[in-house]
Amino acid sequence: MAIALGDCPRHHRNTLVGAALLRNRRMKKLRCAIYTRKSTEEGLDMDFNSLDAQREACEAYVTSQRSEGWTLVPNAYDDGGVSGGTMERPALQRLLCDVRAGKVDVIVVYKVDRLTRALSDFAKIVDVLDAAGASFVSVTQAFNTTTSMGRLTLNVLLSFAQFEREVIAERVRDKVAQSKARGIWMGGVVPLGxxxxxxxxxxxxxxxxxxxxxxxxxxxxxxxxxxxxxxxxxxxxxxxxxxxxxxxxxxxxxxxxxxxxxxxxxxxxxxxxxxxxxxxxxxxxxxxxxxxxxxxxxxxxxxxxxxAIIPNGIALLTGMIRDADDRPMSPSFTVKQGRRYHYYVSSISKDIDREVPGKPAAPVARIAARSIETAARDAVRELLLDPARIAGLDDRAGAAVTSARIDTAAELARQVGPHADHGARNLFERLGLTVRVHPRRVAASLSASALIAALEHLPEGADHEPDRIDLVIRTDVQRGKRGTKLVIAGLEPVGRKPDPRLVNLIAKAHRARSNLFGDQASPRDRHIERLARLAYLAPDITHAILDGNQPAALTSRRLLKLPALPLAWPDQRRLLGFT
The missing domain is CATH 3.90.1750.20 (Putative Large Serine Recombinase; Chain B, Domain 2)
Structure with missing residues (x-):
């Protein structure tokens, strides 16, 4: 039966109101986590340091709110010696993970700038808090973020915090400049000697x-x-x-x-x-x-x-490309029918190519400049535009750092465009690119540490670490009248389509074979005979051509002009570059 409060005696009415308030308070149990931070490690080894002072003030505030259902979680979230200008703080990341998991309802800090000094980072933290239905409190700065005026006040405070951080950074840079002007070494990597x-x-x-x-x-x-x-x-x-x-x-x-x-x-x-x-x-x-x-x-x-400039542009790979015998390859060109053809050719130097008695001299390697340079551009660009490979550079990097690296990699990819010669060469040198031309393949790699430094806008290091990232440069070996020739196949396009000329050639071959056996063609027709022999290609070769998966160097002209086609399928695969 419902009872109206107005019909109850005064002492009964007070009892009911008190019971209702008690139930409400019990329903508002708030788990509070204290976050503390100090930018430098100075003084952290003391018995009572800045982190302890912040925690003590926050604990006192949480205790004062115990009647409101506030309870303190046992976990400590302390970042000592970490700047507030970054989100990559171990304790802060653990705290945000607990907020997402629903383990924390209120984040308690001594001042707002202990949580962050950047407006952009604050917006990210607020998104996490709003998604989890949590909030935060500054024990020395009273404002309510549920109102527009409270949020304005908070943004003003954070703007001043960010301004203070930038002013401190300027002071440090000025101090370094003045100290070096006086000849004082300001730290860093100790040079050899x-x-x-x-x-x-x-x-x-x-x-x-x-x-x-x-x-x-x-x-x-x-x-x-x-x-x-x-x-x-x-x-x-x-x-x-x-x-x-x-x-x-x-x-x-x-x-x-x-x-x-x-x-x-x-x-x-x-x-x-x-x-x-x-x-x-x-x-x-x-x-x-x-x-x-x-x-x-x-x-x-x-x-x-x-x-060392090629007449039509810069030799992008000078100093980076070598042959299988570790000899540098230099830019060169030949003129044929009034047209220049540019190459990289093995350098013959007495200091490097010393003849060993009883050992024949190493053959001179030569490769088309345009094809190898385009392949190097494509390989580096493919790496920079692959978020998975960029994220895999460092498993310890946080989500924010990884996202920033992926964005920077996309910007760097523009420097290796088809017309950005100067930018491409500068980037190749900075990343420590090396290209090694072997008789049947091309190996290329770059420095992982140099790539990470470029993605984080760090100054170029003095030494490239031995960790290397292999790049993909697809090649094919083409056989002709003058022997074998290494051909750069380039990156395989997504959704590669069959070559209509090759497919049409295979269809003509089977029609020619039927005509020969049906006495519909002249036995002395060399063209029909040349076509008909292609009907005896290995089944897997035929299927690869129809699916568009043949080697890049296999064209309809080359297939038709072959001087002889082996009957054995393994020999066919070897001749046409399927092995």
Whole structure:
């Protein structure tokens, strides 16, 4: 039976109202998670640090709201030494995962800028909270985000937080510039030849000898490429660095690392900051005379490479393409009937091609420039436009970082377009692209670490790590009157269609065979005989042609002009490039 409150005595009415409020409070159990953050690691080793102070204030606030059904979850979400300008924070990612899983109803922070300092990141966090029906509270900044005025207040606070972060970044950049202008080393990768003592560069006697040897030996070599080969044979390795994930380095020098070492003014007691060079406070390793001689040779080499231009454009793969015997391939051309045909041809050098007694000289490799350059563009572009391969570069990267890398990869893919010669060459060099031409295939790869650095807009590294990403360059071996010829097939188009000329040729072959056996053709008709023999192709070859899966080099003209067609099916497959 329903009872009206107005009909009840006053004390009964108070009892009913209190019971209703108690039921409402019990229904509003809110699980609260405290999130704390500090941008630097300074002071985190103290017994009571900034994270503890933030947590203590937040716990007191949650305790004050216990009558409202607020309870504290036992998990701690602390990010020490992590900037608020990024979403890639371990504790924050765990917290958002728990919010999505329905384990947290309220996020409690000391100040809004502890949660994030970027408006864009805040919008992402709000989307996660709204989807889970959760909210957050700042214990020192009272505002209600359920109203338009509250959201405006929050956006204003976050705008100032983002402004403060950018101002701090400007201060750090200015400090680095001023410190380097005074010759103070500001950290980073320790160069070969030096150790760090009390934040200062001190010469390492053993490594300094290696540096001097590299500078002097370069003057005796024809190029940096030859220097690299000589240093590899001598067992000279890069400096071993101690990183967070363990030691790294101790690998053979790459050409990029040697260029960086030979042009680094740190070895003559100076520091480079962007386009300026300042006197350093550390001791020089290289004499000024030796430095000047090396720089003059590097400049001359750069001028020679700049002049290595094909008449119709830039030789994109100069310095990156080699043959099966590890000889560099240089751009060349021939003229036939007034038309230029460009190639990459093995370089014959006395320093590289030393004849071994009893061993025949290696044959000279040659490949069409346009086809191999187009294949290299397509292979790099295919990699950059493949989100799965970009995401697989680093399994530890978060969703935000992976998404940013995929977007950047799509932008880089535009640099390898068919008319972007300068952009393509610069990108190839930055990614450490290498192309190796073998008699029956082409192998290409690039540096995974260099690709990650390019995707994250990091400065070009001095050394390419040994991890490589293989690229797909499809090839075919075509046999002719002058022997075998390597043909670049290019990337296989999606949804490849049958070649109508080849299909029509197969149909004509079977009609010609029927005409010969039906006495409808002249026995001396060489064209009919040439057609009819194609009716004896292996069944799998015929099916591949009808499906459009034949090798790219197999055309109707080549098939019809074959001087002889073997009767054995394995020989046919070998001749036509199906094996």
């Amino acid at each position: 030096y150790d760090v003592e009390d934040r200062k560069l001190m010469p390492n006697a053993i490594e300094a000898t290696t540096v001097v040897h590299i500078f002097r030996y370069y003057l005796d070599q024809p190029s940096v490429r030859a220097l690299k080969l000589a240093l590899d044979a001598q067992g000279v390795r890069t400096k071993i660095q101690q990183g967070k994930s363990g030691p790294r380095g101790g690998v053979p020098f790459s050409r990029g690392a040697l260029y960086w070492l030979l042009s680094n003014p740190i070895y003559i007691g100076k520091l480079r900051h962007k386009d300026k060079v300042h006197e350093g406070q550390h001791e020089a390793i290289i004499s000024t005379d030796l430095w000047d001689a090396v720089q003059a040779k590097l400049e001359a080499s750069t001028a020679e490479r700049a002049n």
